[in-house]
Amino acid sequence: MITTDDVKKLANLARIDIPDDEAEHLAGEITGILDYVKQVTETDVSNVGDQAHGPHNVFRDDEDTHESGLHTKTLLESAPDSDEQYLKVKDIL
Amino acid sequence: MIDIHTLTIREARKKLTAKEITAVDLASAFIKEAEKKNGEINAYLEIFSNWKEQAEESQKKIDAGVDLPLLGIPFAMKDNILIEGQKASASSKMLENYVASYDATVTKKLRDAGAIFLGRTNMDEFAMGGSTENSAFGPTKNPHDTERVPGGSSGGSAAAVAMDGALVAMGTDTGGSIRQPASYCGLVGLKPTYGAVSRNGLIAMGSSLDQAGPLARTVEDAEIIFDVISGKDPLDSTSIEKDFYPKNNLHGTKPVIGIPRELLSIDGIDADVKENLEKTIEDLKAKGYETKEVSLPHIAYALSVYYVLMPAEVSSNLARFDGLRYGLHVDGKNLNEDYFKSRGAGFGKEVRRRIILGTYVLSAGYADEYYYKAKVMKALIADDFKKAYEEVDVIITPTSPISAFKIGEKVNDPVSMYLADVFTVTAYIVGIPAMSVPSGFLEREVKKLPVGVQLMSDFGREDILFTVGKEITVR
Numbered sequence: 001m002i003t004t005d006d007v008k009k010l011a012n013l014a015r016i017d018i019p020d021d022e023a024e025h026l027a028g029e030i031t032g033i034l035d036y037v038k039q040v041t042e043t044d045v046s047n048v049g050d051q052a053h054g055p056h057n058v059f060r061d062d063e064d065t066h067e068s069g070l071h072t073k074t075l076l077e078s079a080p081d082s083d084e085q086y087l088k089v090k091d092i093l
Numbered sequence: 094m095i096d097i098h099t100l101t102i103r104e105a106r107k108k109l110t111a112k113e114i115t116a117v118d119l120a121s122a123f124i125k126e127a128e129k130k131n132g133e134i135n136a137y138l139e140i141f142s143n144w145k146e147q148a149e150e151s152q153k154k155i156d157a158g159v160d161l162p163l164l165g166i167p168f169a170m171k172d173n174i175l176i177e178g179q180k181a182s183a184s185s186k187m188l189e190n191y192v193a194s195y196d197a198t199v200t201k202k203l204r205d206a207g208a209i210f211l212g213r214t215n216m217d218e219f220a221m222g223g224s225t226e227n228s229a230f231g232p233t234k235n236p237h238d239t240e241r242v243p244g245g246s247s248g249g250s251a252a253a254v255a256m257d258g259a260l261v262a263m264g265t266d267t268g269g270s271i272r273q274p275a276s277y278c279g280l281v282g283l284k285p286t287y288g289a290v291s292r293n294g295l296i297a298m299g300s301s302l303d304q305a306g307p308l309a310r311t312v313e314d315a316e317i318i319f320d321v322i323s324g325k326d327p328l329d330s331t332s333i334e335k336d337f338y339p340k341n342n343l344h345g346t347k348p349v350i351g352i353p354r355e356l357l358s359i360d361g362i363d364a365d366v367k368e369n370l371e372k373t374i375e376d377l378k379a380k381g382y383e384t385k386e387v388s389l390p391h392i393a394y395a396l397s398v399y400y401v402l403m404p405a406e407v408s409s410n411l412a413r414f415d416g417l418r419y420g421l422h423v424d425g426k427n428l429n430e431d432y433f434k435s436r437g438a439g440f441g442k443e444v445r446r447r448i449i450l451g452t453y454v455l456s457a458g459y460a461d462e463y464y465y466k467a468k469v470m471k472a473l474i475a476d477d478f479k480k481a482y483e484e485v486d487v488i489i490t491p492t493s494p495i496s497a498f499k500i501g502e503k504v505n506d507p508v509s510m511y512l513a514d515v516f517t518v519t520a521y522i523v524g525i526p527a528m529s530v531p532s533g534f535l536e537r538e539v540k541k542l543p544v545g546v547q548l549m550s551d552f553g554r555e556d557i558l559f560t561v562g563k564e565i566t567v568r
Contacts (some may be wrong), residue, residue: 043473
């Protein structure tokens with residue numbers, strides 16, 4: 001059973017503003033979905049090997065793939081706010 | 094005059110090469126239909142202003158004697174596949190004004206093969222849904238019955254082809270997002286083997302599940318496109334070489350067809366959907382195909398596994414939308430508020446629902462209970478298929494248990510909406526290729542609605558799907 005408070009906590013973890021009435025509605029829907037998927041929790045995991053780990057070390061080597069700054073302008077064009085070669089955000093501390 | 098309604102890639106290429114038509118004639122014939130019908134259908138979010146220039150470029154190449162598999166072929170592209178310089182919104186307010194800074198690998202491969210991109214098509218927001226009703230830009234309607242959904246999430250791509258607004262289209266499939274709309278709109282839809290097609294430049298939903306593929310009028314067209322877009326890409330670590338999986342001998346002189354009787358006896362399958370499948374099986378038998386019953390004991394868990402793993406990946410993938418680097422920014426009092434407001438305003442209801450659900454199944458105390466156990470069950474389901482393919486070459490099911498449903502019918506009932514994915518999610522969980530092929534029509538309130546069957550083969554065996562798919566006829 002997921003409560004409205006649970007939804008608000010989860011929304012907080014996910015950094016999403018959710019209005020109160022929607023949180024209440026979502027609590028009911030998510031309870032329904034979890035009720036449907038709960039058969040997964042009854043899975044016997046004792047006879048199956050480790051499934052927790054996926055691909056390992058798949059990134060390319062850390063090398064210079066192109067001239068520094070080549071794509072900066074293009075990428076910053078998509079940014080909501082920028083200052084010269086930097087993204088601009090509010091104070092972090 | 095070109096009859097675009099029945100035109101295929103091969104016929105179009107023949108006419109273009111023989112100079113019976115020009116690439117501009119061909120593209121403008123589809124554009125004309127699109128402009129006439131899109132107001133009602135809402136298949137396209139945007140018809141690109143440069144379609145004619147692209148067609149003229151293609152014609153120059155044709156005139157110069159260049160021969161490419163897709164030269165001059167007009168495509169509709171799902172709105173989550175990046176095309177440099179064009180908007181790619183994933184039908185979300187979050188990316189409403191986002192302009193792609195590079196081509197997806199799929200886009201590049203199609204472009205290099207001569208394809209023309211007519212426009213970008215509507216979809217469920219971030220590909221989350223099975224009806225295209227979850228688009229931030231209004232639902233798409235099914236050209237066969239405008240009161241009904243075209244399926245989803247690639248509903249705009251399916252409707253674009255079905256309304257003669259493009260010769261072929263590209264979609265992406267995570268739980269059934271190519272195959273289900275193909276079935277509802279009377280098209281062939283292919284979800285390739287996981288890794289067969291690069292995911293570089295697709296807007297991610299569930300990275301261990303997403304795969305791009307074609308929606309086409311014929312199996313041959315789907316095959317031509319698959320040959321162009323598949324292959325290893327250094328920009329996607331999960332992509333594979335074309336010959337990555339071994340091609341073992343068939344179990345008979347023709348592919349042996351497996352019928353999962355247990356799965357076909359579940360509740361909620363429309364009687365005429367079942368009847369259509371049985372008739373299709375009888376037809377295949379009459380053509381000399383051997384059939385065998387197969388047992389997939391864990392398949393009843395597939396939908397539950399999907400609805401744990403997918404939201405988990407969604408909540409992780411969509412964490413990247415922070416309102417700072419690109420996409421929607423809504424200003425708050427501080428940085429934290431910027432996140433909350435941008436994400437709250439940018440994401441629609443279904444996206445929020447899945448992010449919250451994914452956050453739950455990944456949170457401390459529940460990750461082992463849900464996420465890990467779902468991964469174990471995924472392995473058990475994959476094992477069922479492995480055993481089945483020791484005896485058969487291809488497994489047949491309906492693509493969807495029901496016909497295209499009415500717009501609004503399921504929006505307030507997510508579980509019932511998710512149930513429409515029951516046959517398509519398994520191929521995703523396992524990673525095997527699957528294709529929906531039109532197999533007939535269902536009568537609903539005096540309208541005739543298309544229905545399709547789904548073929549699933551072993552890893553890397555799209556060739557078997559094409560062989561068997563070409564034998565299936567619309568009844």
